[in-house]
Amino acid sequence: MSDTPVTTADPFERPLTRREVIKRGAVGTVIVFGSTIAFAPKRAAAASTASSITIGTFQDNALSPIRDYFNGLFTKETGIKVRYHETSYNAWYQNAKNDGLNKTGAYDIYIMDDNWVPEFAAGHIIQSLDKLGFKVNPDILPKGVEQGLWPPKHGAKMKAFANAKPELYAIVNIDDVEILYYNKEYFPHAPQTWDDIYRVGKAKFKPKKLYGWSARGVKGNPIVQTYLPLMSSYGANFVNADWTPGFAGPAGVAALERLFSFIPFMPPGVAEFDTSQEVPVLLQGKCTALTEYTGTVHVIDDPKQSKVVGKINTAATPKQERHGPAIGTFICGVASGSKNPQGAIQYLEWFTSSRIQKQFARRGGSAAVTGSALHDPVAVKKYRWLPAIADAVNTSIPKPRTPDEPKMEDILGTALNEALIEAISKKQGYHAIAQKHLSSAATQITKYLKQQGGYF
């Protein structure tokens, strides 16, 4: 063992001079910044080239066949490599928006929810497909195509866009729409009206064993999705052509009363139900019918999840005065900063072609976007729900096309949830409850739209 004392020359023991602090700080700074610069080329390399495209999306099971099979097929057929980046819904909405606003070129195609289109088109986050020379396959169901137009072809239009010619900014890639799921043990044929469902639900209801109806009752988007097919079928509009809310009139109130009429036959706690609670009631064989989006078709015959394999049939949501399924497609736009817009167009035209859509329908019964795929005998033989999806899309009624739609939906969704809770607790006076809450929501929406400007 050495007894040599540590001298002040030992750099780890003696205090550092100012010069040494500056020198070492400079070296440290160079290392930190140098390393970030060294990583930068990797990021740049992720951007698309002429022989590749980059698709960004939220994670959803309906998109899995695209990720797992069709992107590879596109590469095989065209030689264009596809990069596919998935993240959560909310994160992707922000990512896509930031990417488009800053034109970073990180993505070529955004897969979006259809209600993003007004904001993304008006904000030039996505490019006009018309201007890029995109050719729409005439086989695509028209209602699906209309979801990608800005300004909208029909319905209320914002003042600033009232006279603008509708342009195609996005093309539908999954025809997601609300359909009726019914257990054929209780409905030998698809119920035609809500009254039919009410009659069977009431007759078959057995407390805790079999519910006549199940619904998404939680505030916001879920309960709005429950209410919309009812509201539309009773003849009411979310908003009228002049942007006045149309649901607080007699038709909208009657539709909500119809929903309340199911309360005695619905599971307790329905006011907190979202899809993850509503659908299992059906799959456990404890419910005669419900309305849901097309994602549920993938589980109704899965023996791991369903006790009613082969027993659930589908149809367009019932009509009362008219049909009114709610439509909520997945839709693709080309990023404003796309490095390879022509590659993106080639991909979108390829994926929405009748040939590929037929394959898409045949692989798991996905909600294809062309009429020929949804009525393809080979696909329909295996996946019985496909014609119901086509029917529902053809009779669907879209939500208001405005960037303020999420706020309008939140106001209505909160009012509906409050109304449902009050109706469940009072068990009577449904008309007055429906009238009170819908009128309140209508007033709030009108006030909000006036505050935003550009509507009245």
Added chain:
Amino acid sequence: MTAVADPVQSSRAWRLRLAATPYALLLPALLALAAVSLYPIFYGVRASFHKYRYGLDMGSAGKQNYTDIYHDPVFWQAMKTTAKFVVIAVPIETLLGLLLALLVARELRFASWIRVALILPMTIAPVVVGVIWRLIYASDIGIVNPLFSHLGLGTPDVLAHYHGAFFGLVVLDTWEWTPLLFLIILAGLHSIPQDPLEAAQVDGATRLQTFFHHTLPLLMPVLLVAVTLRTIDAVGTFDQIFVLTGGGPGTSTQLISIYSYNTAFQFTQYGQAMAMLVTLLAFLLLLMIAAVQFIRRNSRAAA
């Protein structure tokens, strides 16, 4: 010919340099602080005076965002719900934290194990806590409904009722954050000088008298700091609510954090959302100034 420096001037320049050196050395740190801490606040305040549309900054909106939120009943409802949540949850957590700290501060046989068990909830990510309690409360697969039903109390359907959901949230928060107060108070208890307590016991004071007349006053500065920190944290509660109720049913659990998040990221009204948060910040600052004054006065009185 070489110039000879004026020794007076040279000395003054040297003194000036000497005095300026610490500030010059501090400058990079101050700039870094300004960049990472102050600039975001400045940017947020600036955004609160701007209008956003279609994801774009449309320019100055003057005080319109503040006027809009002032006339927005949902904003005031959210502020009220936030205040109600803090006023109910924080005292419960403080009281429970104090009781647990007093219990564990004694030399119990399994004290160290109990301490570990008590702080476990705090170590779980808030989102996970939200998921756990969502599963506990869920009316279909949860354990609360069967438990109440078994006891003949009916099925509460916690998340389907205004009061049920709100108090369900308070219970969750209490479970998660009582350990924080427990830890701070326990540390405070260990730092209290023992002499006054022993003297009080020698003088025949009961345990309760010792606690209320000696322990509690000596612990008060720690308690106030703990309550202040917890209050700031409770006002910003977000993850658990986002997962548990999303702010519902109705607006019963919509704290200002949830409403401003929705306003920014769902309704894309970034300006209004920032106006809400700046208003909240102003309220919080006032509250904190009052708390600091109270702590100072209390410390002086204790001294």
